[in-house]
Structure formats: structure tokens, C-alpha cells
Amino acid sequence: MPPRFSVFIATSLDGYIARADGALDWLELVAAPGESHGYEEFMASIDTMVVGRTTYETALGFPEWPYTGKHVIVLTHRAAAAHPGVELYAGSVTELAARLGEATRVYVDGGKVISQFLAAELIDDLTISVLPIVLGSGLRLFSGGEGEHRLALEGHRSWPSGLVQLRYQRVMPG
């Protein structure tokens, strides 16, 4: 069975995943004590991650490596610092997906990476957490060019902080 490719990401109501300078301070809005939005469960369900270079460099800067036990593939065309379990990749995402036949579930993360996988018809499911804020500018989750994709709503849930999580499966064409 081929792996599932999954998106799990937070956006502002206006579709930004970070401020223009990459800042994520606004995520604090929903960092309520005792409010868990399923990230730990999601991480426990995946064995492989495909991330962009920014996500990788952010992770390298953490006091502790956040992806222990995961096979991490970084999409980048430039050299980058090495880390155990991390592989740099500069090819097409379709070829990459074909190489990941041993994986069970792949976490596709980062705006540009998600857009590439969607455009290549490779995403199986998306969990989008919408935060109760309009940012007015920033880095978009969907910057255009993803192609058209029908989705099936699997569920939705809200938390007292005002976060609404939407869960979709992509409807396979044909």
C-alpha cells in the first residue's frame, strides 16, 4: 500500500502561515493551557516528513531536535547542515513520492512544499487549523498554482481559543 501524504498546518483566516518575515508569534493566540489541537497524535501517526528548508533550519535551531524517530526529507537546491535521519532532496516531488513506498504516512509541511505536492496530485488529506485572526500580509499557505482539487469534509472542531480545525480528504479525480 502506498503511503498517505498528509498536511497538518495552522493558518490565519486570511490564509497566512507566517508573517512576511517568518514570525509565528500570532500562534500564541491559541496557545491556551490544556488546549491540544491534535499535533501530538498526528506526529505519532507519521513516520516520514517532507519539509522545506525554512522548516528544517528552524528545527535545527531548537534546543532539542523535534523530529526524533522520523525520516526527514528536506526539499532544497542548496547545501545545508547535515543531521542524523535527514536527507536533502532536489528532484521532483513525484519521483520522491515514488521512492517513499516503505513509508506509512508522510507529513508534508511548509507552504511551498504543500503547494508542490498538491500540484502533483499527491496529497491525500489536509488538516487545517484556522486561527481567529486576520493578519493582512505574510506567507501564504496557498500561493496559487496548486491546481483544482475537490475535497471531502471529514470533520470540523473548535476550541475555546477560537481555533477551528477542518479535516478533509482529497477526492481522487475520475
Added chain:
Amino acid sequence: MPPRFSVFIATSLDGYIARADGALDWLELVAAPGESHGYEEFMASIDTMVVGRTTYETALGFPEWPYTGKHVIVLTHRAAAAHPGVELYAGSVTELAARLGEATRVYVDGGKVISQFLAAELIDDLTISVLPIVLGSGLRLFSGGEGEHRLALEGHRSWPSGLVQLRYQRVMPG
């Protein structure tokens, strides 16, 4: 009491309110028999509309005028066909809002108009219906420049078609 300024609009998951050519065919996705998403109730709650020129011209093309009984203000800098109850306006939205003191609730419609009202801190509440589709391109609801606005989630609801409706009040600064 000043009027409330309200948004009621449908978007794709990637934040588009129309295809690049203005087409709305994808709204058919959620046009399920017997599925009402609250538009009639919303229209019954408003007495005034502020719309862009495209919305106005679309309405003029309908076999029947869809905004009977509403005071309609069209934001435009160019001459346009006249219609009873319709006023063309080319000034600032802040001045316009100040002039609408007699209204009870104002429907602010169209991507550019909504952006202008948000940027001017004039929107009180937003009802956003998210359709289960990624379009990949089109006219955005939030094209940038709206400024930062905290929102309070008032409710959310889904329908069998996969439409999820999110209701927010804008949190007034300070």
C-alpha cells in the same frame, strides 16, 4: 446606535471568491437540494448594502433585481447604469460609514470592498462559508493590505455538502 457592518461570503479552501474570470460555477458544489446556508436570514437582517461594481453589474443582469427593499451603495469611480434605490459612491469608506447612521445592518460585499472596510476598521462581523475545494487560482477574498484584526469565533457549522460556515465578531482594539 451605529449600524453593524457585516460580511457574508463563500470562499474556496484556498481563499478565492471567484475564478480569475469571475466565474462562480464551483459554488454549485454545495447547491444541494434543501441545503440552505443562511443567506435568506442574513438578507432579512440587513437594510443596506455596499458592493463593488462587479457585484452591481452582475445583479443588473439578473432577470429580477435581487436587492428589492435594500439601499444599495456601489463603490465605483466610473459612471454606471442607474437603478432605483442604488447610489454610486466614489469617496472614502470611512466617510461613507459615517453617512450610514440611519442603517441598522450593512452588508459589505465583494473582495475589494471587504478589504477596504477591514483596513478602515469598519467590519463588525464576518460569516465565511468555506467550500470543500482548492481552486488553485482566482480572485481572493483577502488580497492583502487589510491590516491585523483579532476575531472572536461565534460559531461554526457544516452541511452534508461539505460546506463549513465560520462566524466571527471582530474584537475591537484597545
